[in-house]
Amino acid sequence: MFRTSAAATASATSHSPLLPWGVAALVCFVAGGAHAAAAVSGLEVRLSVAQPVLKGDVDVHVSVSITNTSRQPRQILRSQLPGSAPMAALFRISRDGQLVDYTGPLVKRGPLTEADYLSLAPGETQTFEAELTGTYDLSQNGRYAIEYIGLAKQAEAASAISELAPTYIWLEGRSPQPVSARPEPSPSLAGSVSYTGNCTASQKTTLASAFSAASNYAQAAQTYLNGTGSGTQRYKTWFGAYTSARWNTAKAHFVATNDAFKNKAVTLDCSCKQSYYAYVYPTQPYKIYLCNAFWSAPMTGTDSKAGTLIHEMTHFNVVAGTDDWAYGQSAAKSLALSNPTKALDNADSHEYFVENTPPLP
Structure with missing residues (x-):
């Protein structure tokens, strides 16, 4: 999952005509495989597996075929296609x-460039392969429903896209896998920050300041949401139309985020040399990997170091389990208007809510 700065999103929007609107989906099963198909604003998307039943501890492969059915070239973000790096x-x-x-991993990316896009000519089809057991827990027997949501994450308003119908696969004869649980931090480590990945002295100083600012952001957001629930301008801008249930969801997210900064053993890692801001593994709290774009970001304010730490912290399943449905301020605002539920599941929406730049009441 990728997040870009507001400037990057504006650039991407002007660069790419791909803003999918409306999906009519159909799922069907044929001999030898399972398939799902959809039409997405001039793109036809097909998801398939070679065999609907797999036995034993085998890898699970799916194919995603995308055809440009329009008369114009279509630009697709490579990061939302199987086989992209990072995952x-x-x-x-x-x-x-x-x-x-x-x-x-869930990755917060920096500004987009021409190289970040794949161009599909009119009538052209490209097929992408993905192996799923390396990044999804498919260790149990059962019936699995698989949906491709990559293109939905390219739309400025992701809610405008109906979900692509799933394809199904049955797994049996899987061997029980050992449970790998992250040990709870000891009391002496709770609320601490440690550094890995050969952080330099100056990087540690910067990270300590960013962590403190992020902790302050989380506390301030919790305090704000502890007030009487209402459709404030700040809330509606980032999370959409007010309901008490949604307000309470936002509050629960920031209670958990604040608790993570205050009471959990957080690890900040400096080993990433990629152009991204940062990334995390959502099932591995509370380790955050900082990348090149992070170090040049402002300490606070829009797309800041402190905001990046908030963004990444909300990705952890034990915190808020957010995803990346919209990138940048403009797209996050559009998402709040069109789909408040996804706005509450969007990491950037949480980041911009705490950064509150420019300030909203």
């Missing part, structure tokens, strides 16, 4: 009705 949560997978964990 992203491009699928929603459930087993017997229960969502399974995504175990890969």
Whole structure:
């Protein structure tokens, strides 16, 4: 999952005609495989597996085919296509009705460039392969529903896209996998910050300041939301139309975020040399990997160091379990208007709410 700065989002929007609107989906099963198809604003998307039943501890491969059915070239973000680097949560997978964990990284990216896009000529089809067991928990027997959600994450208003119908696969004969749980931090470590990845002295100083500012952001957001619930301008801008249930969801997210900064053993890692801001593994709290764009960001304010730490902290499943449905301020505002539920599941929306720049009441 990727997040860009507001400037990057504006650039991407002007660069790319791909703002999918309306999906008519159909799922069907044919001999030898399972398929799902949809039409997305001039793009036809097909998701398929070679065999609907797999036995034993085998890898699970899916194919995503995208055809440009329009008369104009279509630009697609490579980061939202299978096989991209870094990996992203491009699928929603459930087993017997229960969502399974995504175990890969969630990455906050820097500004987009021409190289970040794939161009599909009119009539052109490209097929992308993905192996799912490396980044999703498919260790149990059962019926799995697999949905490709990559293109939905490219729309400025992701809610405008109906969900692509899932394709189904049955797994059996899987061997029980050992449970790997992250040990609870000892009391002496709770509320502490440690550094890995060969952080320099100056980086540690910067990170300490950013962590303190992020902690202040989280506390201030919790205090704000502890007030009487209402459709304040600040709330509506980032989370959409007010309801008491949604307000309470936002409050619960920031209670958990504040608790993580105040009371959990957080690790900040400096080993990433990529152009991104940061990334986390949502199933591995509370370790945050800082990348090149992080170090040049302002300490506070829009797309800041402190805001980045908030963004990443909300991704952890034990905190708020957010995803990346919209990137940048403009897209986050549009998402709040069109789909408040997804806004409450969007990491950037949480970041911009705490940064509150320019300030809103």
